[in-house]
Amino acid sequence: MLAQTPQFGEYLTVLINLDLSLHSMEVVNKITASLELPPQFIHFYIRNCITNCTEISDKNTQHRFVRLVCVFLTALIRNRLVNVQRNFDRNTGILYRSQPY
Numbered sequence: 001m002l003a004q005t006p007q008f009g010e011y012l013t014v015l016i017n018l019d020l021s022l023h024s025m026e027v028v029n030k031i032t033a034s035l036e037l038p039p040q041f042i043h044f045y046i047r048n049c050i051t052n053c054t055e056i057s058d059k060n061t062q063h064r065f066v067r068l069v070c071v072f073l074t075a076l077i078r079n080r081l082v083n084v085q086r087n088f089d090r091n092t093g094i095l096y097r098s099q100p101y
Contacts, residue, residue, distance in 0.1 A: 016044045020052035020065055025072050032081055
């Protein structure tokens with residue numbers, strides 16, 4: 001299994017640095033559901049998703065991806081893979097700024 005190999009850290013680094021897409025989020029979601037990953041990986045992946053959302057210039061595309069990231073975060077919270085209290089202010093503030101009012 002890949003998780004038990006020395007290359008696993010490199011694999012996670014590649015996942016963290018992938019461009020935001022529905023497919024990359026699905027892959028990470030399935031991995032988090034089946035393996036115990038380092039909390040830093042999840043934190044860095046979420047941070048990358050949020051950063052990618054803020055850099056999208058087309059508002060419709062940006063809103064679509066913000067919604068996808070919110071669904072992804074909800075799944076992580078539901079599965080208790082994210083410490084909500086520690087990360088709430090830092091992560092959601094960025095997502096709220098991306099939403100139209």
